[in-house]
Amino acid sequence: MAQFVQLVKQNPKYKSLALYLLMPARQARPRWWVRKFLNPFIHRRGAGARICRSTRIDVMPFQPFSLGAGSTIEDFSTINNGMGAVLIGERSRVGIGSVLIGPVEVGNDVILAQHVVLSGLNHSYEAIDIPIKNQTCTTARIVVEDEAWIGANSVITAGVRIGKHAVVAGGSVVTKDVAPYTVVGGNPARILKRYNPATAQWERANSNHGHTTN
Template identity: 35%
Template sequence: MLRRRIERLLANVVAEKWEEWQFASAITKDTVRGRKFKSFGTGSLISFPWVTIYNEHYIEIGNDTMLGPYCALSAGMMPGQQCVTSPVVRIGDRCLIGRGSGIVGHLAIDIGNDVWTGHHVYITDQNHGFEDVTRPISRQTQPEKSVTIGDGSWLGTGTVVLPGATIGRNVAVGANSVVTGKLPDFCVAVGAPARVIRRYDAASGWKPADEFRGQA
């Protein structure tokens, strides 16, 4: 009985100290790490622990935005790299990026306001070339295309957003989808590659995507 009480007490102490350490180690606009960013908004937070963060001076984060623990956030291939655009990564206001997600920018990733994601979402604007069979894929040209995610959208857990993707406003992307192209405003998309299954019409509300066939 005494041993169990001691174990519970120690577990509570460890949990309490871990919470304190997480809070103290988070990145905010007033921390040394936060001041390295191109801009870091008021009320925003990158939770501890994080996985990889570098070239912060090419990254903008808006106000009241939170990245969950174990997230990766980077601009360029390696620390200290000179990028050709600035910012490379922009995250808007009131966004929530789920635990274990990665945002890896090389050219331009623009995430609008009020964008929320589930856990383990991956967003990148660079792919791997594979066409030259005489060279390892890791040594081939890595094509880059900008990525845009519109205001108010939601990306379900496990979503992957690939180079050239354009996601409109208030778009719901189902879990484990792979977005490769353009998703219009006010739609629901699922699958790999993601396809639109429902869209909103101002006159008649939400309708199956088939009824919009031939429209932009």
């Protein structure tokens, strides 16, 4: 099977035919037969995991997608693994109207509030004689570690890692890594608080602190 998949990827004609069979031209959504009959046998869904009725699950069989036990994807959300895997851990929640575009990895016990965008995809734009939509796409994996909370209307850009038990304030745009046990907010997001194990307190950061990296 692996050899067949590799052959299809290497041959432009086979690749074009395979993509045509999987999804309509110039669309990201898989064909109905892929959604109904193929994906359920390929992608893993844990016990008690729930995908609400009014979601758009644009997942393809040639990239991984998994939803851990007890996790929920709320209504009007979109999940797309066309350019990279989307892996969601256990007991996590993807809030109403959120968008996850792979490659994205979400850990266990994570809260993504309403209208959060995690996109591991970027469009190239440098060639001025080619429309941006026709230029090469690049990807960089987003990781949201266990117990993190991403506030409503936040955007996490490609390649960013959100540390364990970190908090992203609502409406933030996060362009750099966030360390564990840190609160960030703003556009671009900056450190607001850190947990100090010596005092067992969440302490405000100095105003001159910038982004944090792992």
